[in-house]
Amino acid sequence: MVARTESLWDRFAAIDPGLIRLTSAMRAVLGAAATLAVLTALQGSDTALLAGGFTAMVTSLAISDLHPRNQFITLGIGAPLSLAALTVGAVLTPYPTAAKTLFLLLIHLAVRARRFGARGLGLGIFGFMAFFLSQFAQARVVQLPQLGAAVLVAFGAVATVWYCAGPRTAYGVLTRLRRAFDGRLYDVLRDTASMIATGQDVHTRSRALERRLDRLHASVLLIEDFLDERAVDRATDDLLLRHVSRAEVAAQRLAVLTVRAARTRPGLNDPGERTARQRLAGRIQVLLHRPTMGTAPSSEHYEEQREDGPARRPAGSAHLRDCFRAVDELTAALEALGPRVGLRPECGTPPREPATPRRQAFAVERRGERDTGSLKRAATRQASQVTVASALAIVGGHLLSPHLWYWAVAASWVVFIKNESTGEVLLQGLRRLTGTVVGVVVGYGLAALVGGDGPLLLVLLLVCMFGMFYTPSVAYWAVTFFLTCMLSLLLALLGTFSTHVLLLRVEETALGVACGILAAVLVLPTTVRRASDEELINFLLVLHHLLRATTGSPGAGTSTSWVRAAHDLDQALQSFGKASSPLTHPLNPQRGRRDRARHLVELLEAAAYHARSLAATAGRSPAGQGAECATRLTAAADRAQATVTQLIRIAHHRPGIASRAARPRVTRALSLLSDERRMRRPDQRLLLHIDHLDATLIALARALDPLAPEPGRAPGRRPHGIGPRPATPFRGTCTSAAAAVPCAHRA
Secondary structure, three states, X not given: OOOOOOOHHHHHHHHXXXXXXXXXXXXXXXXXXXXXHHHHHOOOOHHHHHHXXXXXXXXXXXXXXXXXXXXXXXXXXXXXXXXHHHHXXXXXXXXHHHHHHHHHHHHHHHHHHHHHOHHXXXXXXXXXXXXXXXXXXXXXXXXXXXXXXXXXHHHHHXXXXXXXXXXXXXXXXXXXXXXXXXXXXXXXXXXXXXXXXXXXXXXXXXXXXXXXXXXXXXXXXXXXXXXXXXXXXXXXXXXXXXXXXXHHHHHHHHHHHHHHHHHHOOOOOOHHHHHHHHHHHHHHXXXXXXXXXXXXXXXXXXXXXXXXXXXXXXXXXXXXXXXXXXXXXXXXXXXXXXXXXXXXXXXXXXXXXXXXXXXXXXXXXXXXXXXXXXXXXXXXXXXXXXXXXXXXXXXXXXHHOOOOXXXXXXXHHHOOOOXXXXXXXXXXXXXXXXXXXXXXXXXXXXXXXXXXXXXXXXXXXXXXXXXXXXXXXXXXXXXXXXXXXXXXXXXXXXXXXXXXXXXXXXXXXXXXXXXXXXXXXXXXXXXXXXXXHHHHHHHHHHHHHHHHHHOOOOOOOOHHHHHHHHHHHHHHHHHHHHHOHHHHOOOOOOHHHHHHHHHHHHHHHHHHHHHHHHHHHHHHOOOXXXXXXXXXXXXXXXXXXXHHHHHHHHHHHOOOOXXXXXXXXXXXXXXXXXXXXXXXXXXXXXXXXXXXXXXXXXXXXXXXXXXXXXXXXXXXXXXXXXXXXXXXXXXXXXXXXXXXXXXXHHO
């Protein structure tokens, strides 16, 4: 459904997909408030209140599972783990040397646990924070009963709040994710209609439309992640996954064709061209104002279809005719997706497609190698780095302050979370230091203005907690800012607030950041170049698997397995973008490397678009093309896979010194796609997307190493742009039976 909804709640849904951040923030605040209320009623000490509120905050921080069942499992495992770490820390508090040594061992094990994914990361946070709490509160053995009781009260209060005050069912989460998808699709269609209607300021409008498409794609990725984690009701999940992916691809294709038509603007002053543009904008507006999709069409809908059918469309350019066909495709995709309330399984739900051996093999291949091999090596290497950084932070922090050394350890530990290369650690450290400095200034002002007013300090502390959880994780400096403000208010609430303590907080944070960066440089260092190359190779491997799955033989896979393969490719693209973020950052002083890295990201985004379109189109190829189509697809698939193989070799062995080639012109992926040659035969979408993908990969090979020969071509020959080569019979024969595609069978 793409309903015209302008309520504040729907705007929240579009900004925060699935209301995940809002729900997490509300849970954290309500859980902490409930914990403090219960402990106050039980007349707990200040130390017990501190332990309870801190534990309630950590529970919301450590649990990152999307499915409610998985969240409660992590919560249940985290409670005894926190009690064990708190007990050990309290026992060793009188023995500083032993406590610091065991803290290092705990840090090493917590980082090693990241190899088990999101749950391993969460359990590591539980163990680290519980030991950190014992050192922060200077807990003693005699205090263990009340501290343990406070921790259990915190877990119980949080679980009660999650279950009663803010329940999250699988259906509710999926419904909110659909609402976010609807809101972001509404934004995309609104900007698309405005662009085609005015035909002015195309560059600025295309950049805004690019951001809208990125946000739409992010909401689709969240839906796919949730469906992958859900592991129940697979038939309905697979159906929704296919329809959502098809709608997203149709919306992206309409945006690409609209930008192309707006840029060419042939005969803009021609009355027929203007009429065609206005009619096209009206067709898109129909999608915006339609109250529900998937319902029986009204008489006005039938009249609109008769007026804008292929036989009665206004005369316009070829690009506008392509846009009309794209609108028809998007309309069909939205009607198949159905209204938002149709997420639950109904009687008319098609049966689940059987898991073929090829699909099972693909799932094992993509998860096994990545999860058990790469994650194990990364966790082992990072555990060594964090342990060394924490040891340096303990020594330096003890010299700064014998009682507050753990702040430096916390800073050195946090800068490594979800970071691989030295550049990422450097960026994370700078963001944390920036947020700490700004938070100290603002927190000092708040504490000074409020004074000793306990209730007001508590309210402000909860407000800062809400801001910390609601802020997107990409704005880490803002997260650190709210955290530092919370610390200032907490110190004022405990009566230990002073300028010296806040300045010491900044010094300890700077020391921890410096120790983290030093360990990242000296201990098993991973440069940004190496990390990005590894993620690039992973992207190419996933693309190779997707090509085999999409263009495989009959029974080689299902449409759902192709869509999930495209989802794996999108995740690989996200990993590459994150790994290369130090190079693409606006503050990177090396403009040449920055522009080249951005150019690589743009090319990979274009390749992912065509691969996504391949996955959505593979199961819907028209019938009646027979052996000729199969032969052409076989040759195109072989050529694209050969290009990917050559790209993997180039990525493995490209020179370590940057090329002296001219800095590429930096554009966005939407502009790059709209510059491609027009699809002259829209009835052969699968073949044409493979052609576009192959041409994009050749441009990627040139960007990686301009001196390397192009795949399957003479070294001196270069392609013209990134447009596809003519779809004529190709030279060479198929060397793999898996590349044969009988079109009649697909239909």
